[in-house]
Amino acid sequence: MTVLEDVDAILSYGDCCDACLGRFFGKRSHGLTNEERGRALRIARVIERHEPYVPPAGDCCICGGLFDSLDEWADRVVTALEELEYVTFLVGTRVPPLLAENEEMIWSDLSLSHAEPMKSEMNREIGKRVSAKTGRVVDFKQPEIVVVLDIANRAVDVQRSPLFIFGRYRKLERGIPQTHWDCRACRGAGCERCNFTGKQYPDSVEELIGLPISTTLRADGAVLHGSGREDIDARMIGTGRPFILEVVGPRKRTIDIPALERAVNESAAGRVEVNLVRPAARSEVETLKSSRSHKKYRILVEVDGVLSDDAIESALSALRGVTIQQRTPARVAHRRADKVRDRTVLDIQYLGREGAGVLVEVLGEAGLYIKELISGDGGRTRPSFAQEVGMPARVTRLDVVLVQDPTEEENHGTSQRSAEEDAV
Numbered sequence: 001m002t003v004l005e006d007v008d009a010i011l012s013y014g015d016c017c018d019a020c021l022g023r024f025f026g027k028r029s030h031g032l033t034n035e036e037r038g039r040a041l042r043i044a045r046v047i048e049r050h051e052p053y054v055p056p057a058g059d060c061c062i063c064g065g066l067f068d069s070l071d072e073w074a075d076r077v078v079t080a081l082e083e084l085e086y087v088t089f090l091v092g093t094r095v096p097p098l099l100a101e102n103e104e105m106i107w108s109d110l111s112l113s114h115a116e117p118m119k120s121e122m123n124r125e126i127g128k129r130v131s132a133k134t135g136r137v138v139d140f141k142q143p144e145i146v147v148v149l150d151i152a153n154r155a156v157d158v159q160r161s162p163l164f165i166f167g168r169y170r171k172l173e174r175g176i177p178q179t180h181w182d183c184r185a186c187r188g189a190g191c192e193r194c195n196f197t198g199k200q201y202p203d204s205v206e207e208l209i210g211l212p213i214s215t216t217l218r219a220d221g222a223v224l225h226g227s228g229r230e231d232i233d234a235r236m237i238g239t240g241r242p243f244i245l246e247v248v249g250p251r252k253r254t255i256d257i258p259a260l261e262r263a264v265n266e267s268a269a270g271r272v273e274v275n276l277v278r279p280a281a282r283s284e285v286e287t288l289k290s291s292r293s294h295k296k297y298r299i300l301v302e303v304d305g306v307l308s309d310d311a312i313e314s315a316l317s318a319l320r321g322v323t324i325q326q327r328t329p330a331r332v333a334h335r336r337a338d339k340v341r342d343r344t345v346l347d348i349q350y351l352g353r354e355g356a357g358v359l360v361e362v363l364g365e366a367g368l369y370i371k372e373l374i375s376g377d378g379g380r381t382r383p384s385f386a387q388e389v390g391m392p393a394r395v396t397r398l399d400v401v402l403v404q405d406p407t408e409e410e411n412h413g414t415s416q417r418s419a420e421e422d423a424v
């Protein structure tokens with residue numbers, strides 16, 4: 001069949017608009033819009049047959065008039081994006097299946113192999129128009145905004161891509177979890193026990209950092225991805241713990257690092273402190289969470305008995321540089337697989353006495369359980385401080401003083417273990 005015979009066959013299904021007619025041949029020639037192509041085909045047919053030109057009737061049997069309303073759709077998108085800060089965007093289209101079937105039936109009846117689907121013409125034509133009206137740029141790879149045209153409901157859905165910020169935090173107060181926990185009693189619904197907040201703890205590091213930032217960027221919320229986590233009762237001091245904050249659905253995208261840092265440090269003063277370093281990419285989150293960094297802890301140890309400085313020193317030197325066998329601690333056994341792990345105590349130093357306690361600094365391989373290193377965990381951890389001194393011992397205070405930055409320094413971890421295993 002010649003192209004004009006195909007045109008005759010297509011129009012025998014009913015009159016269609018120039019855009020829909022041209023789209024049946026969309027991949028046959030470039031440099032024309034489908035509408036121009038359709039109009040050219042209609043004219044070629046007139047010239048060959050010496051018939052008068054008849055424009056499309058305006059009641060398209062394929063798109064039902066959708067391609068007559070491109071400017072209207074573009075205006076709808078521009079209005080939906082009015083309040084947003086963005087440079088790049090991408091248009092997607094949800095075509096009702098019944099509409100798509102109109103053209104798909106003709107493709108297969110006539111074995112047309114150069115047709116373009118309705119969806120891709122909509123995406124391109126609306127993208128061009130929005131770009132012309134707003135001066136913003138279509139980006140296929142990493143658009144800041146994705147607009148989905150919901151044809152059936154004559155509506156547009158706007159998806160705002162998240163922003164990522166890399167930094168380090170210090171947690172100066174004990175009792176704050178790293179991320180928000182739903183109330184155990186009501187699972188977040190809100191009840192008397194949680195004072196109808198839905199939360200197990202009133203604050204979290206995630207909220208103390210995330211809230212001022214998501215307020216400034218007019219976002220829907222923020223998620224904190226930490227390079228491991230400290231226990232709720234541990235402080236995180238020293239140079240701080242590396243993290244990436246994911247800002248969800250921001251309406252503003254200008255990241256003024258010093259201003260955001262100030263906003264957090266003022267509102268969380270004395271509790272959490274951040275050093276925001278730079279904007280980050282989504283791909284860095286996985287690296288940060290899966291990398292295993294060494295950590296240094298400062299702990300206060302209490303012993304049931306009296307120990308001389310010499311006894312302490314000799315117990316610590318029996319642990320220094322030694323590989324410890326740790327069976328999953330009793331306190332976490334209900335949520336982690338029961339197995340024995342080998343972890344090395346890279347360094348351990350006696351710092352002196354504090355009250356009745358002994359102050360110790362430990363540099364541990366990633367995943368070393370510090371509390372059990374001291375207590376022995378009923379024999380599940382060997383060797384241990386308690387075993388070496390021959391009397392019960394326990395950690396009564398724990399601070400993390402150093403977490404290596406996995407994105408900036410070489411990672412000395414022996415293997416890629418799950419960050420969930422991060423232990424203190």
Ligand SMILES: [Zn+2]
Nearest residue numbers: 017020060063
């Ligand atoms: Zn049409």
Ligand SMILES: [Zn+2]
Nearest residue numbers: 183186191194
């Ligand atoms: Zn509750």
